[in-house]
Amino acid sequence: MLPRRNVWPPPPTPPTSESEKLARLEAEREAKRVSNAIDDALAAEREQRKRPSNAKILLLGQAESGKSTILKNFQLYFAPKAFHTETEAWRPVIHLNLVRSVNFILGLLEIRHPSTYSGARPRKPSTPDNALSGQLRRLSISLAPLRQVEESLSNRIAGSRPIEEYTDSSEADRYHPAKASEISLRSGAGWTAFLRFRHGGSTSFDRTEKADSEDLQNRRILSACAGDIMTLWAAPEVQRGLKDREITLEEQSGFFLDEVQRICKEDYVPTSDDILRARVHTIGPEEHVIYMESAHETMRSWTVTSQRVAWAQFFDDVHVIIFLAPISGMCLADSLKLWRTICCNKLLISVQFILFLNKVDILTRKIKAGIRFADHVTSFRNKPNEPKEVIKYLSDAFATINQTYSPRKRKMHRHDTKATAVVIDDIREVILLNALSATNML
Ligand SMILES: Nc1nc2c(ncn2[C@@H]2O[C@H](COP(=O)(O)OP(=O)(O)OP(=O)(O)O)[C@@H](O)[C@H]2O)c(=O)[nH]1
Numbered sequence: 001m002l003p004r005r006n007v008w009p010p011p012p013t014p015p016t017s018e019s020e021k022l023a024r025l026e027a028e029r030e031a032k033r034v035s036n037a038i039d040d041a042l043a044a045e046r047e048q049r050k051r052p053s054n055a056k057i058l059l060l061g062q063a064e065s066g067k068s069t070i071l072k073n074f075q076l077y078f079a080p081k082a083f084h085t086e087t088e089a090w091r092p093v094i095h096l097n098l099v100r101s102v103n104f105i106l107g108l109l110e111i112r113h114p115s116t117y118s119g120a121r122p123r124k125p126s127t128p129d130n131a132l133s134g135q136l137r138r139l140s141i142s143l144a145p146l147r148q149v150e151e152s153l154s155n156r157i158a159g160s161r162p163i164e165e166y167t168d169s170s171e172a173d174r175y176h177p178a179k180a181s182e183i184s185l186r187s188g189a190g191w192t193a194f195l196r197f198r199h200g201g202s203t204s205f206d207r208t209e210k211a212d213s214e215d216l217q218n219r220r221i222l223s224a225c226a227g228d229i230m231t232l233w234a235a236p237e238v239q240r241g242l243k244d245r246e247i248t249l250e251e252q253s254g255f256f257l258d259e260v261q262r263i264c265k266e267d268y269v270p271t272s273d274d275i276l277r278a279r280v281h282t283i284g285p286e287e288h289v290i291y292m293e294s295a296h297e298t299m300r301s302w303t304v305t306s307q308r309v310a311w312a313q314f315f316d317d318v319h320v321i322i323f324l325a326p327i328s329g330m331c332l333a334d335s336l337k338l339w340r341t342i343c344c345n346k347l348l349i350s351v352q353f354i355l356f357l358n359k360v361d362i363l364t365r366k367i368k369a370g371i372r373f374a375d376h377v378t379s380f381r382n383k384p385n386e387p388k389e390v391i392k393y394l395s396d397a398f399a400t401i402n403q404t405y406s407p408r409k410r411k412m413h414r415h416d417t418k419a420t421a422v423v424i425d426d427i428r429e430v431i432l433l434n435a436l437s438a439t440n441m442l
């Protein structure tokens with residue numbers, strides 16, 4: 001029989017050699033692998049489509065309770081690629097946190113009447129303010145360009161000089177002694193506010209070029225100042241001056257003075273940990289949609305809104321409320337009060353609650369340093385002064401409020417800060433179950 005012509009695809013020509021035969025087999029295997037991968041991806045997409053599209057989560061907590069931090073943790077965990085594309089945008093924030101700490105110290109040294117600092121009266125200043133050593137005087141001159149860097153970074157991040165603190169013209173009021181490095185940012189702008197920095201804040205090529213050259217200049221100044229910043233921070237006079245005024249910068253949010261060498265390098269790229277530690281005080285509610293990057297994730301996205309408590313009743317359509325209660329500080333009574341407000345709210349009757357006892361590491365450190373919890377919360381009485389006991393005591397206190405004040409019996413899920421991944425896994429479970437039942441899929 002004559003061979004058939006005009007057949008497509010043409011029949012493979014018989015192998016002419018063993019190596020060609022092997023190459024053809026390998027090519028067929030590869031084609032099969034690609035085809036299977038496409039089938040798998042399509043199947044996963046079909047599966048994804050069947051799933052509820054979005055879980056609505058409300059993060060509630062007072063100022064500095066850790067709302068933005070947990071939001072960043074969610075992003076890092078569920079959408080790591082998107083999180084890492086924002087890395088560059090965090091660099092000016094981290095630099096500004098650092099520069100503000102330095103400028104705060106310089107301001108502190110120059111101030112002749114420390115009582116103008118609200119709440120930072122020295123008990124007995126060991127260095128007269130007008131008797132700076134030669135070394136500090138030299139440092140305050142060599143680090144003077146950091147004022148300019150602070151202005152420039154603030155402009156780029158907040159679009160103008162940061163809000164409240166800068167309204168007073170006095171240099172001393174520029175920084176809050178308890179929040180020296182903090183930057184305030186209006187939400188709405190939210191994360192995108194400092195994305196503007198990346199994109200130059202304008203489509204104009206000139207503006208972008210100007211922004212880039214300013215950015216480069218700031219990084220050069222920081223790099224040139226690194227050694228002097230470290231000398232300043234290590235100077236006994238500085239440490240003594242801060243101690244006299246009862247200011248512990250290393251315990252404040254956005255503290256980066258222990259990482260100067262790395263952070264001031266011209267080619268510095270923030271790590272995930274740096275980003276989690278960067279401090280921005282959010283003004284107003286913040287909303288962020290997290291698109292799950294893993295095909296195995298059950299939900300397609302989470303819409304996470306972070307809020308202080310007052311407006312919670314306007315969010316009765318959320319699936320889950322995560323309430324953040326930092327247990328390390330003096331604001332415990334406030335947290336318990338806010339929790340009660342949420343529990344007794346009739347509009348939130350069908351919303352599930354997850355209680356997140358936060359900042360356990362700080363509590364543990366304080367207890368190890370000899371602080372007695374019962375001295376601050378007398379009802380703790382003579383229970384063992386151990387972090388575990390304190391956590392259990394507080395967790396029970398929150399649970400009792402929920403039982404007592406909820407209009408209807410409501411199961412509550414409790415967590416303290418374990419490994420983030422474990423907590424997120426648990427939270428995911430609750431969110432998933434609740435979102436599925438809300439969409440009548442269970
Ligand atoms: N040590 C410790 N610090 C934490 C923890 N959670 C949050 N922080 C820090 O606490 C500071 C405040 O956290 P944020 O997430 O900015 O708090 P927030 O609730 O968004 O604060 P506002 O925007 O001011 O309302 C940040 O510097 C965090 O790094 C924690 O579990 N342990």
Ligand SMILES: [Mg+2]
Binds near residue numbers: 067068069280281282
């Ligand atoms: Mg915040």
